[in-house]
Amino acid sequence: MSSALIDLVWQSTLETLYMVAVAGIISALVGVPLGVLLYVTRPRQILAQPVVNGILGIVTNVGRSIPFIILLVAIIPFTRMIVGSSIGTNAAAVPLTIAAIPFVARLVEGALNEVPPGLIEAAQSMGATPMQIIMKVLLPEARGGILNGLTITIVALVSYSAMAGAVGGGGLGDLGIRYGYNRFNPTVMLITVVVLVIMVQLFQSLGDYLVRKSDHK
Template structure:
């Protein structure tokens, strides 16, 4: 591979990291409260609103069922109005955020539902308000599962960001298409694949390590 391509690979990697980071943050800001509400709004729960829970659940499921490449194309008019263009890195962030938010919401809902209901009843008996139960019981107890869920979401976003390159989203996917495929440079495609694998491994390892630090049930190795 030509040395001239190394700066291009580096720039594409930085663009991918930017897309994934921004979309992960924005999707978490949307998905976290949505996931908490979905986990606590069925009949008889903390924020009982079964009709709204069902409606939001249907919207989340419908969004999750769309293949990402179709979602990109379907929301192009919305993306153009929001960021002024339907191609490029910032445009890709819009579609990545909308793809990841419902996924994160379901992961957080699942993590919160795994919290022992006895802890919720104990907090209620002590007079805690629903919001206090969410902040001081549900989220802290579900934190390892939430972190693992967010890790899975970021890994998926890395793959989605590469797919966004097929429609001019920039980053490693775009580089692989323009150089590896269109210019018949398999070494560039190989480099892109290796970088994506390394990024996924780093994110997965970091997420598992952080989750283990928050897991109260995990054994701690003590120095002797």
């Protein structure tokens, strides 16, 4: 493998990591609170607001139902407004983030579903406020599930980032399409796939380790 190809692979790997990191951090910062809201605003929950819950549920479901490749193209005007361009890693991070937020929210909601209702009732009987229940009961009890959900999201973002290469998003997907597929170079395609597989395995292993460390049961 030539030094030029090594440089291309290295640069593309860094671009992919950058896109995944930006989208992962922002989607966690927005998606986790959104998932908590989806849970606590349900009927008969600690902050029951059926109307609010219904609106949040519809918005989340719409966000999850749009295929990423369509979302990627559909929000190009919004992407240009945010980062000033529709190509490159910064541009690709916008649809990646938008796609990941509802995904994270539903996974967090699912993790909170696993918290025994008795714990919430016990906290309420001791006079805990809704915020105290969220911070001291729900989130600590669901920590392992939330971390597992974030791991699943990061792995999905790696796949989505490769898809973004189809429209000039940069990263390993762009490398595979431009230098592998378009130039009929199976070596570049193989290298791209191998790097992506290794990246996914590393993220999954790290996530599994954090889940095990956080499991206090």
